[in-house]
Amino acid sequence: MNRSRLSKVGVSVALAAAVVTAAATAGAGDITMTETNIKRVVTLRDQSKNPFWISRADCLADDVFTFPLYVTNYSDTATVQVWVGDPSTNNCKDTTARTGSAPTCWMVASSTAQSSNLTITVRAQDIVGQHKTVAGSTTGGPGSGTEADCTLASTSSTAPQPVVVNFMFVTNSNAVSGNGYGWPTKYDLAGPLPPTSLTLGQGDTMLKLSWPQATDTDLTGYQFFCDPLPGQEGAANGGQFEAGSSSSALSPGPVPGPEDAAADTDGTGGAGGTGGSGATGGAGGAGGTGGTGTAAGSGGTVSDAADDSDSDSETGTDAQGSECSTTKLFQGTVPDPALLCGSASGQTATEGRVTGLKNLYTYSIAVAAVDGVGNVGTLSPVKCLEPHPVDDFFKLYKEAGGEGGGSFCSVGAVGQGAGMVGFGVMTIAALARIARRRREDS
Structure with a gap:
């Protein structure tokens, strides 16, 4: 074989390799995102505190995230899919993590790239719902999250739950190609645990509240709830006075x-x-x-x-306990925000005051803890006392x-x-x- 023929063969091989490389690159697909451009449909709380976490209120309002993606090297043979997983075991690129009888990731959105700029929306309820698509089942997938998923079981931890939202190109053979993008966040659907006890002390048109320090790490303060509210005493409360009180x-x-x-x-x-x-x-x-x-x-x-x-009542350890004359405050339940009558900030807070009360009028009061996304926990024991x-x-x-x-x-x-x-x-x-x-x- 002469030298010119060898040269032609070398050129052909190089061209073929270039074509294969280009084809592989075109089918790979890369995804990037500017996180500061993420939008939310619902804005219910102070956005300076963990603005992209999901609170219970966000979930109940069926909040929706809008993600602005920038994709390159996309093709018609792969779709952009969004899968969520636990960061400790997150490997949603693995096919077995997304399919089979025991998947660990769940899909929350899917779209086809038509240009470099691709916008994908994801429901908060789908993220927290964790409805996995198990082999042989039609459940799970985008839209499967419901309002019921916004309430944790009573035995669940009240701590924030970390997750990673993965944006990936997935081929027709269910394989992941190219470089995807992972966005970490957390959802927190329950407020911190309440104080285990509550003590009330009397003052002139006010009551002093004292409770033991809590240990929840995501606690940022406390809220007080009263029945009746200051200024809304009315006449119905008169029956709360006991003989000999x-x-x-x-x-x-x-x-x-x-x-x-x-x-x-x-x-x-x-x-x-x-x-x-x-x-x-x-x-x-x-x-x-x-x-x-x-x-x-x-x-x-x-x-x-x-x-x-009545001295026990004055110290907040009255025999009535949670049997105070109230039909609105109950220990262990999430309080009605309309009954809010005061607050104390800080994880180490152990006391506060409710002011503007009516002397010699009995009030039922309880305390709930608040976390970094505004979740209000369940109520402490309910105590009742009148200012003096x-x-x-x-x-x-x-x-x-x-x-x-x-x-x-x-x-x-x-x-x-x-x-x-x-x-x-x-x-x-x-x-x-x-x-x-x-x-x-x-």
């Missing part, structure tokens, strides 16, 4: 009539303590002699004892013309007892004036 002990009771005044003059009014009304019993003591007044004072002790029976004016004694003392100060304040009752003492002072003064007028008239 602090609120009933502070009630004024019946207005004394002539017979009561006569009894006071004789000094026998001290027996009023047996009626359970500390205020009325104490008033009888003012009308009688020193000795009978002491007996009447013991009547006030009866009322104090009844008031102390903590300085009623001093207010009433000054309003009555009192000018004492300094060391006098150090012996003044505060908290729950302040209201009772203050009311007793006013009642004693009023009945003393009545008795004095009767003596003058006689």
Whole structure:
């Protein structure tokens, strides 16, 4: 064979190799994407916090992602398919991961490239649904996710679940060709676990909430829920006051009539303590002699004892527990956002306050934890308590013309007892004036 023929053969081989390489490149297909151009149909929360994660609210709203892809070397023999898998076992390029009796990846979208710019939409419910296409079954695939997939089983972890969304060219023989693109994200369908206990403390038109620190790593704060809401108390709550509670002990009771005044003059009014009304019993003591007044004072002790029976409620560990008079708050359930009445930020927060409340009015309150995508968890134990004016004694003392100060304040009752003492002072003064007028008239 001469030299010219060998040269021609070499050229032919080189051309054939170039054709094969070009054909392989054309059938391979490459996919890239600018992630900052990803769009979402629904914007329900603060997008500065994990804007591309999927929350439960996103899922329930049937949110849709729009992915702007740039594809090269595409052909009619391969389609762009989108498969989702767990990053710890993610190998969606493997045929066995997408087919067979136990696939580990699930398809959420498919499209054919007609140009270099390709837009693909993927439903959030399809991502979280994990409806795999098992051999011999027609279930799974794009559109198979439903609203039911947005709620995790009660035994599921509340931590965010990582996934990888894979964009790949898949041939007619179900093989992956070219260079695909993997986009990692997470879905979080449940809020953090709630505090295991809740304690309430009283204040003037406010209640203080305290709870043990939680351990969930994705927790960002807490929300408070009230029934009724501040400013929406109405009249229905009146039945929540229990006999012998602090609120009933502070009630004024019946207005004394002539017979009561006569009894006071004789000094026998001290027996009023047996009626359970500390205020009325104490008033009888003012009308009688020193000795009978002491007996009447013991009547006030009866009322104090009844008031102390509510002390457990004041610390948030009342016997009612979750049986507070509410039909809207229940431990272990996701709360109605319309009942939100306060919040505390930070993973280490252990206390907060609900303000703007009505004194001597019973409120049912519970706490729920919140995560980084706005999911609100289930409620803590529900506790109930009424705010109390903590300085009623001093207010009433000054309003009555009192000018004492300094060391006098150090012996003044505060908290729950302040209201009772203050009311007793006013009642004693009023009945003393009545008795004095009767003596003058006689």
